[in-house]
Amino acid sequence: MTWLLLLSLPPLAGALAYGRAPLFAWLWAGLAWLAAMGWAAGWAVGWTLLAMAVLAAVLGVFMHDGLRRQRVTAPILKAFRRALPAMSQTERDALEAGTVWWEGELFAGRPDWNKLGAYPWPKLSAEEQAFLDNETEALCRLTNDWACTQQQDMPAEVWQYIKDKGFLGMIIPREYGGKGFSAYAHSQVITKLSTRSSAPAVTVMVPNSLGPAELLLHYGTPEQKQHYLPGLASGREIPAFALTSPWAGSDAASIPDAGVVCKGEWNGEEVLGMRVSFDKRYITLAPVCTVFGLAFRLYDPERLLGGDEDLGITCALVPHDHPGVDIGNRHFPLNAVWMNGPVRGKDVFMPLDFIIGGPRMAGQGWRMLMEC
Template identity: 50%
Template sequence: MVFKAVMNGLIKAKAMPQISATERQALEAGTVWIDGQVFSGKPDFAKMFAEPYSKLNARERAFVDGPVQELCTLFDPHEVATTRVIPPAAIDFLAKKGFYSFLIPQAYGGLEFSANAISTIMAMLTSYSPLLSTLVVIPNSLGAAELIKHYGTQGQKDHYLPKLATGEYLPCFGLTEPTAGSDAASILARGVAFKNAEGKVQIKLNFRKRYITLAPVANLISLAFKLHDPQNLLGKGEDAGITVALVHRGTPGLEMGKHHQPIGDAFYNGPIVGNDVVIDADEIIGGKECAGQGWRMLMEQLAGGRAVSLPAGAVGGVRAAAAAAGAYAKVRQQFGMPIAEMEGVQEKLAEIAAMAYLAEGSRIYALSALDNGEQPPVVSAVWKAYLTELSREQAKNAMDVMAGAGVMQGPNNIIGRGYCSAPVAITVEGANIMTRSLITFGQGAVRCHPYAFKIANALEANDLPTFSSALKGWIGHMVTNTLRLIGMTATRGALASVPQIDGVTPYLKKLAWASTRYAYLTDMALINVGGKLKARQQLTGHFADALAWQLMAISTIRRYIAEGEIKEDLPLVQYAVEYSLEKVQRAFEAIYANFGNNLLGKWMRTVGYFGLRMSPLVGASRDRLVPVVAKTITKTDAQSARILGDLAMPKIDLAELDSDEVLARTKGVKRLMAAFQAVQAADVVQMKILQARRAKLIDKGSVQDMAAAALAKGIITAADKVLLDRANRLSLEAIMVDEFTPAEFFGKEGVTYAPGFECANVPNVGHGVAHDAPVEKLRVVA
């Protein structure tokens, strides 16, 4: 009787978040993974770290080291970004080598790679050329190939998959509309089923889509629409629901080919409009039986798919930032020293390096889960939102390090395009604001909590036995977890039973403590806010932050263990985990401050908040790690290779660059990395000269004067002098920014300036070439 009264009271009060049909499909899609461990309050780290950890197999590694690297030699990324035209040789290469077929089974002509391999390739290509990468990412992400592979009829698989594998069909996915972005389930695209004159069931479509990547060049659309069937011709009722069907370019009434102009690299993206477009009902993916099943299909594939393409691009962006900022900081000198030796610059470099390590650990850990059969929607949402945001932050840090070299555009600016393009990934598949404030905790609190989903289902079904069992379990969980939190707080996590790993165990104890507090706060939020949880987006956003940074800290440690606990990487791990715990601490403080104005909320904001601040998860100790972590990306060795991962890097022959003609043709990444190599090769020589100056064996002067004096006194050899001269020459060239004539700047000859101005005596200057010719400023014409 007591449980019956409680259940009726909760139903009447709408105490649990209300779940719509589309939300239920999202909640039921995929699996609960390590996110469930965090919500439990007692994570089993030994179990987590025993899970398989993906590595590329021999076939995948050969593809990455072969065709992927070769593709990146077929064109200049700056030229492609400027002209927006991908060379025909690169287009042909994509089709010939199977770049469209990573998802497609080998039986249908595909390469059938693992999620890890697909993500690795996407990360490389996105860091090299975002425009090119869209031609690879879209065919190998949610869309025609993936949906047909999982849900298509045999006829659809036999017809479409081989042609998608070869690029004969170039797909795009039509979902987003002017009035349906993050709220994709509210699409207005409408399809009406009818019988034609021959008695065949067809669908008349009317829609307006936008932001569709590859739409201007695609010839096959996977179109999402709401299907209406007034005569129930498909047997799914009058309003069948969201459906996905294939629409071919050239179908009467279909308008496509216009371009949007995305910020940064203007990849192919545009609108699709349909006016009375008629298709056969057989073009529904999965056939007529799958009418109305489109939302379920999308949620099931997005459950894991969000962890692949966008996080891959984000990781590629962080790697590129690390490579560029580390090299530039070593090459660029100010106040008589490389800026890499300045503490302020080191703070930026350390964060970039540690976040590159963390991001790669997060990427591979999640992909390992996918390759092991998991489909974790909450973790996928976290990776999409937080890794793309992390990439934007590290692009900003790299811009700070490179300063003017990152601001002035041209072929030699290797970081600016990535910085400008960073918002793109953040808006795809719903803005990160929505992912953070609605999806992550909104789904996680219900799906990953040990009992919440069971209680919500029982309340909806008015199922007393299930409700009674789940409520008893929840009460026991809350009591146990509250007592655990008291003990954990009193001992600052010392009570936690965790694996013993040198240099890491204290962090695991802190993460166990954080998980216990997180589970406690989740229970308090569900009890205190309940059915209004979706409306309390500030609160849910802070819960999302706390969850995300716990997951990323765990992923960082998982990487360290999987790679054999390489001791020189321990400072990277410690920096990344302390950074993450600091984020978790801030999120907890914000949660305590946002509980509301009732009695529990007041207690949280006063007593609870005070206790939280008095015993934080982590102190201000990360500064001690900055110098050693910053240096990891200002050198070329096995450690920096682990941090940078798979990047498309040019082959460099330093002796070849002794030619002025060759050096003049060397631009962008190759120019900077050549200087980086040359400076490292000359480090020993620089040290000899520095020691001689300190010993007063030579007088202080310019680099050239001190080198000449050192050579004359036998402190360095002639070969040493060659290394030093080459380093100085290449360094000076590497820090030059691009220069343009008026004709180049305006894109035409005979430029007319604003009224009242003219330009005089401007020499014809090539890109990135220093000059001594005088330049008169613009002057007012009387």
């Protein structure tokens, strides 16, 4: 009997924890368990009562908000604050950026399945369905995965069809020449292309996901939008986004790439800008891109912008032929056909206007990446 009671303790505690039982339920369950344990083990009544009194006293402290905060949580919090480093602004931005939608309930362990089921199913518009049935179907017929693998590239006519039919500008609004499609339409197009070949699927997917177009739409200046979005929509500009580092992977908070605010010459004039050093790897579309987004940490040691010295993660938009930029030899990750390669630069000077959103968005790169 004693062993049965001991074995029952973990399941009992687990059930109370899973059900998020209030403390008084823990108290009554604990008192009942101690009473049963004292009877089964033959404890003296006095010892059983003493054990029950100790349990009641301990849980009583936790049940009283004032005592718990003063005697338990405050000392623990103080000890943790001494042991842990201070939270950086980048880490604070990461905690505050974005929302969790229904997944918050799932990871909290109490998902409301009825709430999930009540969300409306996404639907394609008539234009999106027509694009899926016609242009996307035609691209699938035009693509031969075996031939792409042998050539290690898509045929020129496939590349041209992707550009001409607006596959690279599906998320760009019509006012800039794009399709203005929904995320669901983007997903359906990529799903269909993937059944034929990964090469066109990845080539189309990257410009329509987190990249220059998405960041420009949310944070770009009017001048940046007018300059880049029509070209991105038509396929005249091919984008890439340089985030991944050989040393930190795609962990934006840990990237070693850095820039310093300084003065330099641009178009024959001395302007305020940044001198940036970066080493990026596995950047999809880098070998064929005409412009790429660049994530790096920006510092202002002379406080030329009037703010903090460590401004934080910053996102800039850089032409592929900008002086000092080196697009390295192509990668073949898993022998994949889609374009992928490194992007490097050492002390590359860029005007502050290269920052997506302009100088006011310096140091806001982490929030931009998380919220997009």
